[in-house]
Amino acid sequence: MTDSPVGKLLWTAYERFAMTLGLGALALCCLAWWPFALLLNPLLPRRLGRPLGRYVARLGFRGYLGFLSLLCACRFDLAELDRLRHDEPLVLAANHPSLLDALLVLSRVPDTACVMKADLMDNLLFGAAARLAGFIRNDTALAMILDAGDELARGAHLLIFPEGTRTPVFPIAPCLPTAGLIARRSQVAVQTLLIEFSTPYLGKQWPLFRRPVLPLHCRVRLGRRFPPPDDVIAFSTELESYFRAQLGQPLPVSGLGLPHAHRVH
Numbered sequence: 001m002t003d004s005p006v007g008k009l010l011w012t013a014y015e016r017f018a019m020t021l022g023l024g025a026l027a028l029c030c031l032a033w034w035p036f037a038l039l040l041n042p043l044l045p046r047r048l049g050r051p052l053g054r055y056v057a058r059l060g061f062r063g064y065l066g067f068l069s070l071l072c073a074c075r076f077d078l079a080e081l082d083r084l085r086h087d088e089p090l091v092l093a094a095n096h097p098s099l100l101d102a103l104l105v106l107s108r109v110p111d112t113a114c115v116m117k118a119d120l121m122d123n124l125l126f127g128a129a130a131r132l133a134g135f136i137r138n139d140t141a142l143a144m145i146l147d148a149g150d151e152l153a154r155g156a157h158l159l160i161f162p163e164g165t166r167t168p169v170f171p172i173a174p175c176l177p178t179a180g181l182i183a184r185r186s187q188v189a190v191q192t193l194l195i196e197f198s199t200p201y202l203g204k205q206w207p208l209f210r211r212p213v214l215p216l217h218c219r220v221r222l223g224r225r226f227p228p229p230d231d232v233i234a235f236s237t238e239l240e241s242y243f244r245a246q247l248g249q250p251l252p253v254s255g256l257g258l259p260h261a262h263r264v265h
Contacts, residue, residue: 015211018072023208025067029060030125037128046134053133054111061107077219081108084191084222089152091186093179094193094220095172095243096161099202101195104220105159113151115144115160115178138164145182152186162239166204171247175240180232192223192239194246 033056040049068074081104084090092112094101102114114130118139121130136147136158148158160182162175183190198217200206223246229235 011214012211014073015214018214019209019211022068022072022074026064027125029064030129033060034125034128037132041128041132044132049132050134051111053129054106057106057129057133058108058110061103064103065107073214073216075215075217076104077217078104078108080222081105081193081220084109084157087157087191089155089186089188090157090191090225091148091152091179091183091188092157092159092193093162093190093239094159095195095247096163096166097170097195097197097200097203098166098218100218101161102159104195104218105193109157109159111155112157112159113148115148115158117165141178144178145185148182149186152182152188158182162236168204170200170203172240172243175236175243177232177236179239180229180235183226183228184230184232187228189228190226190235190239192226192242192246194221194223194243196220196247 037053037056040052044052065074065076065078069076084092085108092105092109094105102116106112106114114133114135115138116130116135118137120126121135121137134151136144136151138144148160151158160179162179163173164176164178165173167173179190196219197203198215199213201212201216202208224242226235226239
């Protein structure tokens with residue numbers, strides 16, 4: 001049916017509807033939690049507010065991804081992340097192809113502190129919830145490294161995107177030394193996460209209101225686990241080379257209900 005002109009027109013209309021539905025649902029979820037997060041931030045001590053904020057974020061993101069799967073023709077393969085649930089503290093270093101990346105990881109891995117852009121921490125929609133969850137600002141390097149070390153010493157995981165921004169040119173941009181600095185200072189391993197999308201939806205070059213190409217498939221898999229580095233600069237180069245080699249492979253989708261998928265490029 002989708003090969004006919006009418007079928008293509010209907011499918012295009014559905015893609016636009018799914019985009020509006022998906023973005024609207026995310027905004028509504030954030031707005032629903034916003035007044036509670038705003039009120040609880042000054043009232044709860046950090047030892048209570050942080051786990052509550054992360055628990056609500058994990059449940060909310062998991063429910064949101066379920067909503068996308070049910071109504072918006074999205075397929076998420078995140079099962080490998082469950083292996084990190086009871087693991088030792090780790091620096092989770094992930095590539096960053098899409099705005100959805102942090103949601104994917106935080107929906108499955110409990111007690112994870114996320115390093116976020118400062119403008120997101122100050123954002124009206126996300127800021128109160130991010131601050132309640134104890135996420136970490138990236139605008140001051142020393143404070144970020146110290147806060148990240150405190151989280152790891154406490155037993156939490158730390159999610160960081162070594163590129164520092166969404167990937168401008170695929171498969172990956174140059175990696176900053178931040179992940180290596182944190183791992184060396186805290187003496188914890190760096191677990192790489194490989195995030196793959198069938199199309200570059202909500203990537204750096206994908207406007208927010210440009211319709212997706214559906215069905216959309218996303219997979220997150222566990223990559224190599226690196227020991228704490230001695231040479232941070234050399235480690236950044238090694239990390240980038242590893243991501244580049246791994247993300248240059250085809251994205252298999254057999255058994256996921258998709259007729260085909262294209263590598264993000």
